[in-house]
Amino acid sequence: MAYQVPLLIGGKMVPSRTEQWLEVNNPATQKVIARLPCATEAEVEAAVVAASAAFVEWKETPVPERARLMLRYQALLKEHHDEIACLLSRDTGKTLEDAKGDVWRGIEVVEQAANIASLSMGETQENVARGVDCYSFTQPLGVCVGITPFNFPAMIPLWMFPLAIACGNTFVLKPSEQDPLVPMRLAELFMAAGAPDGLLQVIHGGKEVVDLLLVHPQVRAISFVGSVAAGQHIYRTGTDHLKRVQAFAGAKNHMVVLPDANRQQAINNLVGASVGAAGQRCMAISVAVLVGEARELLPELQAAMAKVRPGIWNDPDAGYGPLISPAAKTRVLQLIAEGKREGADCLLDGSHVRVSGYPDGNWLGPTLFGGVTTDMTIYKEEIFGPVLLVIMVDNLDEAIALVNANPYGNGTSIFTASGAAARKYQHEIQVGQVGINVPIPVPLPFFSFTGWRNSFYGDLHAYGKQAVRFYTETKTITARWFDDEAVADPNMSIHLK
Numbered sequence: 001m002a003y004q005v006p007l008l009i010g011g012k013m014v015p016s017r018t019e020q021w022l023e024v025n026n027p028a029t030q031k032v033i034a035r036l037p038c039a040t041e042a043e044v045e046a047a048v049v050a051a052s053a054a055f056v057e058w059k060e061t062p063v064p065e066r067a068r069l070m071l072r073y074q075a076l077l078k079e080h081h082d083e084i085a086c087l088l089s090r091d092t093g094k095t096l097e098d099a100k101g102d103v104w105r106g107i108e109v110v111e112q113a114a115n116i117a118s119l120s121m122g123e124t125q126e127n128v129a130r131g132v133d134c135y136s137f138t139q140p141l142g143v144c145v146g147i148t149p150f151n152f153p154a155m156i157p158l159w160m161f162p163l164a165i166a167c168g169n170t171f172v173l174k175p176s177e178q179d180p181l182v183p184m185r186l187a188e189l190f191m192a193a194g195a196p197d198g199l200l201q202v203i204h205g206g207k208e209v210v211d212l213l214l215v216h217p218q219v220r221a222i223s224f225v226g227s228v229a230a231g232q233h234i235y236r237t238g239t240d241h242l243k244r245v246q247a248f249a250g251a252k253n254h255m256v257v258l259p260d261a262n263r264q265q266a267i268n269n270l271v272g273a274s275v276g277a278a279g280q281r282c283m284a285i286s287v288a289v290l291v292g293e294a295r296e297l298l299p300e301l302q303a304a305m306a307k308v309r310p311g312i313w314n315d316p317d318a319g320y321g322p323l324i325s326p327a328a329k330t331r332v333l334q335l336i337a338e339g340k341r342e343g344a345d346c347l348l349d350g351s352h353v354r355v356s357g358y359p360d361g362n363w364l365g366p367t368l369f370g371g372v373t374t375d376m377t378i379y380k381e382e383i384f385g386p387v388l389l390v391i392m393v394d395n396l397d398e399a400i401a402l403v404n405a406n407p408y409g410n411g412t413s414i415f416t417a418s419g420a421a422a423r424k425y426q427h428e429i430q431v432g433q434v435g436i437n438v439p440i441p442v443p444l445p446f447f448s449f450t451g452w453r454n455s456f457y458g459d460l461h462a463y464g465k466q467a468v469r470f471y472t473e474t475k476t477i478t479a480r481w482f483d484d485e486a487v488a489d490p491n492m493s494i495h496l497k
């Protein structure tokens with residue numbers, strides 16, 4: 001019988017009493033690697049109650065102690081880095097190199113959480129009026145919830161619970177039902193690092209479980225990363241129930257290539273950023289905008305993409321792994337067929353690719369479309385597969401107008417040798433994360449992950465200072481002391497010395 005994933009509630013790994021189970025499959029073979037419970041209403045309740053109970057003590061725990069927990073956790077994660085990456089590869093199909101990146105980007109956020117003392121400091125101002133001082137503290141909210149997607153099962157949970165907990169909150173994590181094994185391992189290591197019982201709970205399931213959390217009176221804040229439809233539902237329902245919500249959603253990221261760009265760099269980066277991780281990255285480049293004479297890059301781009309092939313996680317020659325599920329593959333195949341039907345020019349079609357020895361994997365070869373127009377379904381929808389669309393425009397202004405007219409605003413990049421063109425692009429583009437000769441500009445954790453428009457619903461973003469503000473309240477104190485007489489009193493001044 002396949003491994004049955006437990007729930008983590010109140011510091012204990014407990015078997016679920018549910019009758020509803022899901023299968024977790026290896027996407028390269030379809031082999032069942034685990035059975036996942038959909039937590040019952042009573043189990044969701046128990047998780048929130050355990051988090052609430054733990055909050056009473058944890059919010060009083062001195063900041064340096066909270067920081068030390070993060071230091072111990074960071075050390076343990078580093079020690080187990082390769083082991084977690086292998087598990088991640090098995091669960092998601094990602095190549096080992098890619099899986100290592102997923103784990104490492106998460107560890108970097110834990111490092112940042114260890115800086116909580118300086119990150120969460122308030123402000124002070126002396127003499128806001130005569131003899132009056134004003135200062136502020138940050139204080140934790142209470143129970144926070146995280147709902148995470150399949151595509152970064154290490155990094156995205158680590159965007160959330162370490163910082164929330166370092167701020168003094170307690171946490172309920174609901175990881176993706178498609179690859180829950182890595183989040184469970186992260187939770188085990190968190191406990192092994194000495195986290196008191198109840199700081200972190202992990203419960204499993206789909207929409208029903210999330211919906212219980214969204215309306216729970218003891219939940220104060222919700223962090224979500226996933227698709228637009230789920231993000232809009234979670235943002236609306238959570239805020240309707242007067243909770244703080246940050247919801248990171250889908251994307252359509254453009255890379256603009258100017259004629260003066262370094263040719264080889266532009267091509268290599270377009271290929272890696274579009275098909276890497278099978279295109280299952282919210283910051284993947286899915287549209288190449290070739291400006292003016294840069295259109296001449298297309299044949300070279302096509303040739304370079306044709307050389308990349310998917311493969312099994314430990315195949316050193318594999319460019320990327322399978323899609324996460326047969327359903328995800330079917331959806332991308334339908335979009336490719338729709339692109340052809342709507343008249344785009346399919347220059348490379350990966351629909352029928354095979355990987356020797358793995359006939360059941362959710363493989364898809366690199367796929368390239370030219371002649372794409374903005375009214376086509378393949379342009380309007382996030383594809384989330386190894387598919388790159390190419391659009392030609394005449395000048396930089398047209399490229400900027402095109403990107404700004406797209407409803408998403410997660411990431412974009414420009415490849416050019418011109419500082420002036422790059423400066424114009426970074427200033428005028430309505431996208432929250434911009435790369436200049438950098439294809440996937442994911443900010444490091446001392447900044448924040450700042451998607452805009454339909455790629456983000458909320459105000460304060462993930463990690464960095466913004467996340468600390470998201471996970472805390474600010475308390476501002478205005479203080480005046482009537483101590484003139486005490487200071488003048490010779491007996492009192494002795495005490496004051």
Ligand code: NAD
Pocket residue numbers: 147148149150151152174175176177205206207210211225226227228229230231233234248249250251281282382384410451455
């Ligand atoms: P998904 O929306 O299907 O699932 C994400 C999480 O939400 C899962 O835990 C799932 O159980 C839950 N969920 C799904 N539907 C729900 C619903 N109707 N109500 C409540 N909860 C629901 O997303 P996915 O397929 O796991 O991940 C891929 C998506 O995530 C892509 O759209 C990608 O762009 C996006 N993503 C965005 C970012 C970002 O930072 N903007 C980062 C990574 C992934």
